[in-house]
Amino acid sequence: MAHLPLLDPGEVSELDLTDAAVHAEYDLSALWRRLRTHAPLHRHRSVAGGPEFWVVTRHADAMAVFRDGQRFTSTSGNVLETLLVGSDSAAGKMLAVTDGNRHTEVRRVITGALTPAVLDRLADRIRTQIRGLVARAVERVDGDFGTDVAAQVPLTTICDMLAVPDSDRAYIHRLGSSSVSSHEPGHDTMDAWTSKNELLAYFLDLAEQRRADPGDDLVSVLATARVKGRPLGTDEIVFNCYSLILGGDETTRLAMTGAVLAMAENPDQWRAFQRGEVAIDSAVEEVLRWTTPSRHLGRLAIEPAEIAGGRIEAGDIVTVWLASANFDEREFAEPDAFRLDRSPNRHLTFAYGPHFCVGARLARIQLEATLTALRDLVGDIEVTGAPQRVYSNFIGGTFTLPVRLKAA
Numbered sequence: 398m399a400h401l402p403l404l405d406p407g408e409v410s411e412l413d414l415t416d417a418a419v420h421a422e423y424d425l426s427a428l429w430r431r432l433r434t435h436a437p438l439h440r441h442r443s444v445a446g447g448p449e450f451w452v453v454t455r456h457a458d459a460m461a462v463f464r465d466g467q468r469f470t471s472t473s474g475n476v477l478e479t480l481l482v483g484s485d486s487a488a489g490k491m492l493a494v495t496d497g498n499r500h501t502e503v504r505r506v507i508t509g510a511l512t513p514a515v516l517d518r519l520a521d522r523i524r525t526q527i528r529g530l531v532a533r534a535v536e537r538v539d540g541d542f543g544t545d546v547a548a549q550v551p552l553t554t555i556c557d558m559l560a561v562p563d564s565d566r567a568y569i570h571r572l573g574s575s576s577v578s579s580h581e582p583g584h585d586t587m588d589a590w591t592s593k594n595e596l597l598a599y600f601l602d603l604a605e606q607r608r609a610d611p612g613d614d615l616v617s618v619l620a621t622a623r624v625k626g627r628p629l630g631t632d633e634i635v636f637n638c639y640s641l642i643l644g645g646d647e648t649t650r651l652a653m654t655g656a657v658l659a660m661a662e663n664p665d666q667w668r669a670f671q672r673g674e675v676a677i678d679s680a681v682e683e684v685l686r687w688t689t690p691s692r693h694l695g696r697l698a699i700e701p702a703e704i705a706g707g708r709i710e711a712g713d714i715v716t717v718w719l720a721s722a723n724f725d726e727r728e729f730a731e732p733d734a735f736r737l738d739r740s741p742n743r744h745l746t747f748a749y750g751p752h753f754c755v756g757a758r759l760a761r762i763q764l765e766a767t768l769t770a771l772r773d774l775v776g777d778i779e780v781t782g783a784p785q786r787v788y789s790n791f792i793g794g795t796f797t798l799p800v801r802l803k804a805a
């Protein structure tokens with residue numbers, strides 16, 4: 398973050414927040430501050446003939462939008478990409494873009510499967526895997542934390558949850574990366590589309606197998622669940638399996654890699670953490686706030702609403718910028734400082750309200766395991782090259798981090 402050129406807020410009316418390059422190539426902190434201060438409900442211009450949309454940047458207003466499932470729906474999409482075209486093909490089938498009773502019922506099936514016993518079992522594997530990867534990274538002279546460590550973990554965890562057979566995992570990793578990653582400007586959306594469809598077809602087969610021969614994994618839970626006496630639709634099962642990869646892979650990777658970069662850029666915090674002066678839980682929360690992997694979320698207003706003193710009409714698109722809300726000076730003291738002992742820390746990294754991230758606990762376990770392994774095994778962290786940033790308007794951060802980790 399510190400090394401990117403500051404985007405001069407200049408004429409805010411010229412801004413294009415849909416442009417992935419704006420998020421990848423600039424430090425937007427001054428822009429966000431200006432919007433929070435002078436235009437907390439900003440009307441974004443039309444881009445390429447698309448609809449105008451609202452930009453919400455303050456923490457309190459973000460919470461107001463997230464908690465209000467009555468006035469703001471997710472069923473037309475929950476990010477700009479889908480909202481601007483007016484629909485999401487998974488609406489009503491995938492949790493993140495389903496509302497109302499159906500959302501509550503299917504969400505209960507998924508959260509019900511993530512029992513403390515299941516999470517404990519996953520946590521044991523995560524800790525062992527991360528410790529092994531960090532130990533190997535320490536031995537490497539020139540490694541890359543993003544690819545050597547972070548890229549290996551979340552998808553393995555999701556495959557464990559879904560009990561994807563070992564023989565299929567390399568295939569899922571390949572499809573997972575190409576269907577959600579945006580590692581280059583103008584990355585090939587056709588490739589992403591093909592990979593997404595291959596993944597959906599894969600989960601269709603897996604769901605049918607598990608329906609016939611269920612185990613205790615999440616695919617089996619979805620394939621055999623009954624809501625009001627009826628099984629879930631096949632498309633609901635398939636889209637929700639896919640949504641775990643969509644929601645849980647790249648976001649967690651970005652937080653893990655961002656954690657190491659933040660430690661390297663803030664050596665006083667790293668030393669305090671190493672000396673055990675900071676509780677691991679509060680360090681995890683500050684990493685989540687600091688990295689904010691989901692940059693924005695969106696909703697469609699279905700009733701008029703008042704936000705930040707302005708009026709939103711039914712039919713308007715509302716975008717909520719977590720990248721700004723998590724640095725709102727009205728909520729956080731010294732928001733631009735990375736402070737591992739920050740308390741309170743009511744960041745919105747996992748959103749808030751009915752769609753609050755179902756994988757939050759799992760993401761926290763993965764970050765806790767990462768920070769613990771770093772503290773136990775690593776002495777100095779030296780960044781040896783320029784990290785690469787994701788090109789996207791809805792996820793953000795660094796996906797590579799050339800780094801030398803010296804043994805503790």
Ligand code: HEM
Pocket residue numbers: 471475492493494504555640641642644645646648649652689690691694695745746747748749751752753754755756757759760
């Ligand atoms: C640091 C990592 C993560 C971040 C930053 C993150 C962020 C988010 C956010 C902001 C939402 C709310 C979406 C909305 O309101 O429209 C969400 C929802 C969701 N996340 Fe995560 N997530 C992370 C990890 C995970 C993991 C590990 C999983 C699963 C294994 C997961 C699965 C989901 C699902 C299924 C939803 C939809 C929940 C619903 O609509 O009820 N996420 N996530």
